[in-house]
Amino acid sequence: xNIKKLLTKKNLRNWLESKKPQARVGGVGQATSxxxxxxxTENKVAVEEVTWIDAYIAxxxxxxxxxxxxxxxxxxxxxxxxxxxxxxxxxxxxV
Numbered sequence: 001x002n003i004k005k006l007l008t009k010k011n012l013r014n015w016l017e018s019k020k021p022q023a024r025v026g027g028v029g030q031a032t033s034x035x036x037x038x039x040x041t042e043n044k045v046a047v048e049e050v051t052w053i054d055a056y057i058a059x060x061x062x063x064x065x066x067x068x069x070x071x072x073x074x075x076x077x078x079x080x081x082x083x084x085x086x087x088x089x090x091x092x093x094x095v
Contacts, residue, residue, distance in 0.1 A: 003055075003062055006043055007036070012071075013092055015039050019085035026083050029076045035088045036068055052076075070095040 016035070019025055027033035031049040040047045040055065048056040052069050055062050074091045075083050083091075 003040075003045065003057065004065075006045070007040070007065065007068065009067060009092060009095075012036070012039055013089065015042070016085045016089045016092065021084065021086035023085045024082045025085045025088050026075065028078045028080055028083060034072055034075060035083060036064070036072060067095045 012035075016025060026035035026038045031037070031051055034050055036055070037047060037050040040050070040057075046058050050056075050064070050072070052072050054064055071091060074094065075088065078087070
């Protein structure tokens with residue numbers, strides 16, 4: 001699967017909008033449960049972890065687009081343990 005084609009703001013937005021607003025879509029400060037990680041795994045990508053700048057997929061580091069770095073940083077700044085679909089959408093609109 002081509003990660004660059006899959007990992008777009010539009011595709012992430014569509015995924016988040018498909019969830020109930022209060023649905024937990026990821027963890028805060030967790031490389032194996034952030035919203036980007038959850039999005040990729042639900043799209044059948046064999047991702048092992050996602051950091052601010054890259055993802056470890058199929059034994060290879062893949063650099064992520066700049067907007068994902070900004071998105072992940074803002075999610076990680078939340079004072080909660082998890083992030084809802086509604087909050088993730090709000091953050092996505094700012095990056």
